[in-house]
Amino acid sequence: MLRQANPFPKVDCDLHLTLPTTSELLPFLDDYWHEQVTSRGIDRLELTGDISNLPAAIRPDWRGPATLERVQTCALDAFDTDIAICNCLYGAQAVYNADLAAALCGAMNDWLVANWLSKDERLRASIIVPWQHPELAAKEIERRAPDRRFVQVLLMVLGDRPLGQRSMWPIYAAAEAHGLPIGVHAGSTYRFAPWTNGWPSYHIEDQAAQSVGFQTQLLSMITEGVFKEFPKLRVVLTESGVTWLPSFLWRIDKLWRGLRMEVPWVKRPPSEIVAEHVRLTMQPFDGPKDPQIVREMIEQIGEEMMLFSTDFPHWNFEQAEFAPTGFDADLMNRLRTGNPLKTYPRLQETS
Amino acid sequence: MPKERVGLVSEIPPGSNKVVTVRGREIAVFNVGGDFHALLNRCPHEGAKLSRGIIVGLPESEVPGCYQLSRPGEILRCPWHGWEFDLRTGKSHCDPQGLFTRQYKTSVERETSPDSCGDAGLTAETFPVIVEEAVVLVEV
Numbered sequence: 001m002l003r004q005a006n007p008f009p010k011v012d013c014d015l016h017l018t019l020p021t022t023s024e025l026l027p028f029l030d031d032y033w034h035e036q037v038t039s040r041g042i043d044r045l046e047l048t049g050d051i052s053n054l055p056a057a058i059r060p061d062w063r064g065p066a067t068l069e070r071v072q073t074c075a076l077d078a079f080d081t082d083i084a085i086c087n088c089l090y091g092a093q094a095v096y097n098a099d100l101a102a103a104l105c106g107a108m109n110d111w112l113v114a115n116w117l118s119k120d121e122r123l124r125a126s127i128i129v130p131w132q133h134p135e136l137a138a139k140e141i142e143r144r145a146p147d148r149r150f151v152q153v154l155l156m157v158l159g160d161r162p163l164g165q166r167s168m169w170p171i172y173a174a175a176e177a178h179g180l181p182i183g184v185h186a187g188s189t190y191r192f193a194p195w196t197n198g199w200p201s202y203h204i205e206d207q208a209a210q211s212v213g214f215q216t217q218l219l220s221m222i223t224e225g226v227f228k229e230f231p232k233l234r235v236v237l238t239e240s241g242v243t244w245l246p247s248f249l250w251r252i253d254k255l256w257r258g259l260r261m262e263v264p265w266v267k268r269p270p271s272e273i274v275a276e277h278v279r280l281t282m283q284p285f286d287g288p289k290d291p292q293i294v295r296e297m298i299e300q301i302g303e304e305m306m307l308f309s310t311d312f313p314h315w316n317f318e319q320a321e322f323a324p325t326g327f328d329a330d331l332m333n334r335l336r337t338g339n340p341l342k343t344y345p346r347l348q349e350t351s
Numbered sequence: 352m353p354k355e356r357v358g359l360v361s362e363i364p365p366g367s368n369k370v371v372t373v374r375g376r377e378i379a380v381f382n383v384g385g386d387f388h389a390l391l392n393r394c395p396h397e398g399a400k401l402s403r404g405i406i407v408g409l410p411e412s413e414v415p416g417c418y419q420l421s422r423p424g425e426i427l428r429c430p431w432h433g434w435e436f437d438l439r440t441g442k443s444h445c446d447p448q449g450l451f452t453r454q455y456k457t458s459v460e461r462e463t464s465p466d467s468c469g470d471a472g473l474t475a476e477t478f479p480v481i482v483e484e485a486v487v488l489v490e491v
Contacts, residue, residue, distance in 0.1 A: 166416070225415025257445045258433035264412035264419075269445070 009082035011340035011347060014185075014238050014281045014309035015075050017086045017116060018066045019108060028107035028114070033100070045091025045104075049188050049206060062313035068119055075312040076122055078320055083340075083347060086116060086125040087154055087185055087238065093131065094189035101130035102140065109144055117149045124347070126154035126183050131171060138170040145178035151346040152181050152236065157213040158188035164217075164224030176230040179345045181279075184217060186210045186239035211286075214240040215248050218278065222252070225265040227277045234343060236279045239311060241286040246300035249274060275302060279343050281309035282335060283316045285324045294326025307343060308336040352456075352490040360459060360485040363387070366424060370402050373491040378455060380489060381406075383425055383438050389455040389489045390441045399431040401452065409435070409444065456490040 019025070021043050026034055036042070050057075062074055076084060092104035105128045112125045127144045129137035137153075144150045153175045155163065163184065175182050187210075193199045194209035214237050227233060249271040256270055266273070280301075287294045298306075310322055317324075323332050341347055355373045357380045363369045368381040370392055377392040379402035392402050408423040426444070427436045435444040436452060443450040463483045 229415055254432075257435075257443070258429075260445065261407075261410040261435070263415075264410040265415045265417075 006082060008337050009341075009347070010080060010336045011308060011344075012075070012079060012081045012084040012310050012312075012336075013236070013307040013340055013343075014283065015071070015084040015086050015312045016066075016314065017071065017088045017112070019088060019090050019111065020065065022091075022104070025104060025107035025111055028110035029103060033103040033107075036100070042100075045095065047089055047091055047094055047187060048190050050089045057315060058313050059315040062315075066313065068116065071312070072120060075310060076120070079310055079322065081122060081310075083122055083124055085151055085183075085344070086112065086123055087183060088112065088125070088128055089154075089156065089185065089187050090128070093128065093154075093156060096132070098130060098133035098136055101132050102136040105130045105137075105140055106143070109140070109150070113147065113149070117147075124149050124151045126150070126152040127180070128154055129171065131155050131159060131168075134168050134170040138174040141171065141174035141178065141180065145174075145180065148346050148349055150180070151344045152183040154183050154185060156187040156189060157184050157210060157217055157237075157240075158190075158192070158194055160189060160191040162217065162220035162224070164220035164222070164226050166224065169226070169229065172226055172230045172233055176233045179232075181234035181236050181343060183236045183238050184214070184240075186214075188213070210239070211241040211244050215244060218248075218274070219252060219270075222266060222270045222273055223263045225263065227273050228265045228267075234277055234279065236281065236307065236343060238281045238309070239284065239314075240280055241284055242280050242282060242301065242306065243286045243297055245274075245280065245305070246297070275305070279305055279307050279339070281311070282306045282324075282327075283309045283311035283314075283322070285316075285327075287324055287326065289325055291326035294324065298326065298331070303331055303334060304339060304342075306335050307339050308332065354458065354488040354490050357387075357389075357457075357487040357489050360487055363487060366406055368402050369487075370400075371489070373489070376491065378489055378491065380457060380487060381427070381438050386439075387457040387459065387487050388438050388441075389457045390436075390438070391453040391455075393452065394429045394431065394434070394436075395443070395450050395452050396429065396434055397431060399429050401427060401429060401436065403430040404428050404436075405430070406438070407435075458488045458490075459485050460488060462486045 022037055022045055095101050108128045117123050127141055127150045129140045131137045188194055194206055195212055253269045253271050357371050358369050363382045365382045365384055368379045370379050378389050379392040380387055380389045392400050394401055404427045406424055407426050408420040409426050411419050425438050427438050441452040441454040461483055463481055
């Protein structure tokens with residue numbers, strides 16, 4: 001059912017599908033949860049930070065219901081994409097009831113298979129997991145892993161705990177065992193204020209806080225020893241803004257020299273660990289207009305670190321001008337093909 | 352290289368150090384479990400006086416959550432930023448090839464000195480006494 005592998009596919013590493021309402025999941029829920037969802041009126045479970053038609057975030061020509069045809073036309077054909085990794089964020093990943101979360105996440109993965117992956121062979125997906133309960137999340141990974149169209153495990157950057165902590169490790173153990181990178185995507189369950197100074201007042205603050213969240217979660221995964229315990233694990237930071245990375249690494253490399261005795265399992269400078277285990281999708285890319293400065297930034301980040309993404313339908317660029325200033329065509333080709341293939345082993349099997 | 356006198360062994364008990372200035376250079380001589388190691392008293396990072404750092408062991412781990420402490424008393428943490436230096440080599444733990452402080456050779460020798468007899472004309476009969484003590488020397 002899958003085509004012969006295309007050795008040089010053009011890959012979009014972050015494309016969003018929107019689950020319009022929980023009722024879409026009813027065909028995939030067992031009797032108990034079917035009745036719970038209908039009798040309790042659990043319908044729209046949108047995440048506060050990811051409203052499906054948020055004007056500030058969704059490109060005007062990409063608004064409206066995300067039908068298969070629309071995704072094919074606007075997100076796949078428009079960019080000549082051969083493979084797209086679909087990331088679906090929904091309230092299932094934020095509800096407090098772990099069993100409800102597990103039921104909804106499982107149903108969402110079924111929904112992805114039935115309504116998307118089976119209908120266009122260019123589509124791949126991240127496994128949606130009830131990370132509120134890492135053991136249940138690991139079970140969902142085990143259940144989906146045999147379907148090679150699931151190529152990643154999806155977490156959000158702002159949840160209820162630092163991602164590196166050992167309570168989260170069942171997720172990483174399962175992901176590593178199946179060769180699935182962990183995709184840490186922008187977004188919050190709003191268990192806590194998005195930064196440490198209390199709740200901000202404005203959307204601009206919430207948006208900017210995401211990058212700070214990526215820094216703290218990346219550091220948590222390093223210091224807690226996730227990459228020591230799971231040496232084959234890859235993490236993809238998705239919608240992180242990207243350019244904060246070098247200065248953050250300079251800082252933590254310096255701090256590591258003076259404080260590594262707290263975390264003696266961190267035996268290498270954090271920047272080396274990040275270079276080996278972490279990648280970043282390139283939309284949005286927070287850079288200046290001057291292409292020369294952008295090229296210097298790319299050198300500091302390392303071009304092998306970045307993966308092409310459109311972040312459809314979010315509004316990061318106009319028309320099909322997805323290459324930020326300073327990104328030349330050769331570089332874009334590497335970001336679209338070589339880098340994703342190295343990051344996602346499953347993409348090399350089928351395309 | 353000429354040997355310079357640092358002081359008596361008894362002045363520098365294990366875990367302590369003594370700083371001497373030789374031709375304008377400050378050198379810290381550490382007693383590491385009975386062995387003497389001399390380092391330029393200047394952190395190669397930003398110049399803190401290493402003689403003021405704390406002496407610790409080396410924490411190591413192969414598994415997150417499992418800690419081992421080896422080489423007690425052999426690691427110096429710089430007083431300013433806490434970077435670790437191996438007292439036996441002067442090299443930093445995190446970047447031994449790129450970040451190290453200069454090391455000098457030390458030796459311990461016996462030093463003898465005749466006791467002074469004072470003014471013979473005004474004292475009772477005296478007998479010569481030889482004092483022999485161990486001293487630490489550094490080659491600079």
